[in-house]
Amino acid sequence: MDNHSQKSPIRVFYDAxxxxxxxxxxxxxxxxxQGEQVQWLDINSSEQExxxxxxxxHRAMLExxxxxxxxxxWRELPAYQILLSRLPGYRWLAWLISLxxxxxxxxxxxxxxxxxRLKREGRL
Known part of the structure; x- marks a missing residue:
């Protein structure tokens, strides 16, 4: 997870x-x-992938x-670290949440x- 400042594509599996x-x-x-490439995939329609x-x-629903x-x-907080480390001005936050x-x-x-949240939505 060292060199994430380069402009390479990443894929984010999220709950749409x-x-x-x-x-x-x-x-x-x-x-x-600028130039940052992120592919967003809805976990609700990407089960096979x-x-x-x-x-x-099921774990993708939770993390x-x-x-x-x-x-x-990467999952949970390390996944957030990847995202934050690619945001100008937020790399310090990626470092902070790793302490x-x-x-x-x-x-x-x-x-x-x-x-x-999932329990409230009736999806747990």
């Missing part, structure tokens, strides 16, 4: 049935640098997944938030 996820995508797209990449569709330019799949005390706490909060 989630209003918050759609807003996050729009927020990201508004801030992404997820499986072909070794991603459990953000990103495929980097080398084909490696040993912050990362486990954010992971825990993220898992709780996602499960509550």
């Amino acid at each position: 049935a989630c209003p918050g996820c759609i807003k996050d995508r729009a927020w990201y797209e508004k801030r992404v640098g 997820l499986k072909a990449l070794g991603i459990d569709p 953000l997944h990103v495929q980097d330019e080398n084909g490696k799949i 040993p005390l912050i990362k486990p706490m954010l992971s825990w909060l993220y898992r709780i938030w996602v499960r509550q």
Whole structure:
């Protein structure tokens, strides 16, 4: 995950049935640098592709997944680190969420938030 400042395409597997996820995508797209290539794939209609990449569709519902330019799949906070590290002015945040005390706490909060959202939507 060292050299993500180059302009190589990445793929983001996200929940397009989630209003918050759609807003996050729009927020990201508004801030992404010139020439940055991101392919957004809705996990709700990409089950076969997820499986072909070794991603459990149920787990994809619970955690953000990103495929980097080398084909490696990252999930949860490391996936967010990939996205943030490509945003001008937000690389410091990618570094911050990777810190040993912050990362486990954010992971825990993220898992709780996602499960509550899916339960509220009747999709868990």
